[in-house]
Amino acid sequence: MQDRVLVVGIDGVRLDVLRRLPTPHLDALAADGFLTPVEVDADTPTMSGPCWATVVTGVSVAKHGVWSNNFTGHRLDVFPDFATRLAEKDGSRTFVAAGWQPLMQVRSGGPLFRAPSRSVYIAPAEDTPPAWEECDEQITTAAARVLGEEDMRASFVYLGAPDETAHFLGCGEEYETSIRQADDRLGRLLAAVRSRPSYADERWTVLVVTDHGHADAGGHGGRTTEERTAWLIAAGPGIGAPPPVVRHVDVAAQALVSVGRHPDRHWSLDGRPFAARPHAVLLDMDGTLVDTESLWLRTVRETAPDVDVTHVLGRSVADTAAHLHTRTGADPRTLAADLEARFLAAVRQEATPLPGALDLLDLLAESGIPAALVSASSRPVVDAALDVLGAHRFRTTVAEGETPRTKPASDPYRAAARALGVDPAACLAVEDSPTGVRAAEAAGCRVLAVPSYASIDPAPRRTVLPDLKGIGPGELWTAGL
Numbered sequence: 001m002q003d004r005v006l007v008v009g010i011d012g013v014r015l016d017v018l019r020r021l022p023t024p025h026l027d028a029l030a031a032d033g034f035l036t037p038v039e040v041d042a043d044t045p046t047m048s049g050p051c052w053a054t055v056v057t058g059v060s061v062a063k064h065g066v067w068s069n070n071f072t073g074h075r076l077d078v079f080p081d082f083a084t085r086l087a088e089k090d091g092s093r094t095f096v097a098a099g100w101q102p103l104m105q106v107r108s109g110g111p112l113f114r115a116p117s118r119s120v121y122i123a124p125a126e127d128t129p130p131a132w133e134e135c136d137e138q139i140t141t142a143a144a145r146v147l148g149e150e151d152m153r154a155s156f157v158y159l160g161a162p163d164e165t166a167h168f169l170g171c172g173e174e175y176e177t178s179i180r181q182a183d184d185r186l187g188r189l190l191a192a193v194r195s196r197p198s199y200a201d202e203r204w205t206v207l208v209v210t211d212h213g214h215a216d217a218g219g220h221g222g223r224t225t226e227e228r229t230a231w232l233i234a235a236g237p238g239i240g241a242p243p244p245v246v247r248h249v250d251v252a253a254q255a256l257v258s259v260g261r262h263p264d265r266h267w268s269l270d271g272r273p274f275a276a277r278p279h280a281v282l283l284d285m286d287g288t289l290v291d292t293e294s295l296w297l298r299t300v301r302e303t304a305p306d307v308d309v310t311h312v313l314g315r316s317v318a319d320t321a322a323h324l325h326t327r328t329g330a331d332p333r334t335l336a337a338d339l340e341a342r343f344l345a346a347v348r349q350e351a352t353p354l355p356g357a358l359d360l361l362d363l364l365a366e367s368g369i370p371a372a373l374v375s376a377s378s379r380p381v382v383d384a385a386l387d388v389l390g391a392h393r394f395r396t397t398v399a400e401g402e403t404p405r406t407k408p409a410s411d412p413y414r415a416a417a418r419a420l421g422v423d424p425a426a427c428l429a430v431e432d433s434p435t436g437v438r439a440a441e442a443a444g445c446r447v448l449a450v451p452s453y454a455s456i457d458p459a460p461r462r463t464v465l466p467d468l469k470g471i472g473p474g475e476l477w478t479a480g481l
Helices: 015-020 024-032 048-057 082-090 129-149 161-169 173-194 249-258 293-301 317-328 332-350 357-367 379-389 411-420 434-442 473-478
Strands: 002-010 034-039 094-098 118-121 154-159 202-209 229-235 280-283 371-374 396-398 427-431 446-449 462-464
Touching (some): 002 249, 015 229, 024 034, 082 154, 094 129, 118 129, 161 173, 173 202, 332 379, 357 371, 357 379, 357 473, 411 427, 434 446
Parallel strands (some): 094 154, 371 396, 446 462
């Protein structure tokens, strides 16, 4: 499956007006995903230039430096738009179509879109609502052809007539008509996407966003609720309910991950995606997929009945033996050999998959997401558990002793990601213990935690669920964001 994203920017559409109008194409997208308010940041002027720059770069005005509709003094060379990033960093085919000059031409300090691989610019014949409607019509026709016929990984299409109509005529009947016409044009863009011969083999994310609202009389640039309230509609793989807060900077971040490009930390983006398909899922074994944590604790407590579980959960046999040595005085090597033998025997005789584990592994296989098993247990114990889980479900496995260090060091997770040929930052790790969570996060992974015997708190890039039951694409795409 090929991942594609289409971002449609409709300039100057008030959320309260949108909600009361019949807009079937926007409504259908919202029903498939979500419609949510977006508040223009307090430091951002409610003007098209600063707002669109924030939308397409994923950084605030303090970074991109676009403070008005004259872009002079910008830093778009350092913080480029998502279409340029994808074209320059990955060699991706990207497309932009717009009729507002600063977005596309070297005038007024522009362009905002510096170097997409394909672009269409059609200026309105004059600065009037009818001329802008005709401009949007031509832009839609040209964009529909490109979207339907050419292989573009990421696209941005700009429709400016609603904003121009509000400027000239206020937020009355003509403004509402212009919004309905923009919805009709969106429908034509979507129809073009769905007409593609390869559409069945593609995963499309569609983001529709406005930059700012309007005062009743038609102007903007102030700080009223009507001017500061924008909105976003999002639909696509893994997109369900919106997060509590969505910002303009999140749009570019989402556009990037929707085509599989997890942002590099050196890009210093301010935005965060709200649904990101993991490039791989790296799963702990003991207490996460297989009910072996209870067997391990029983084995340890046969030697040290009052042991603190935080010192042995997610730890290797050698680490646990070293800890027990401080309590019992027994030789660590003898302790390790005894623990290993008794634990392995218990796993072979008693281990069973935990609820939801096999369903999750099946979901990964159906979604084409590679799975790796990353364990602090020895290879014999891992192999015994694989007999229960099915070794065919994993693209690679990592056991204790197969990396320079084991958990809580990051080595096992880095090794698994390396074996799969993916960036750890684009991976989701599934863990049940604080030790494992530390290892995964040290490697840079997002984390889905399902605590077993020790509590784990939610944190940035970490989601906590009670168990693996009922996990679907939505939970996978949003975990750890």
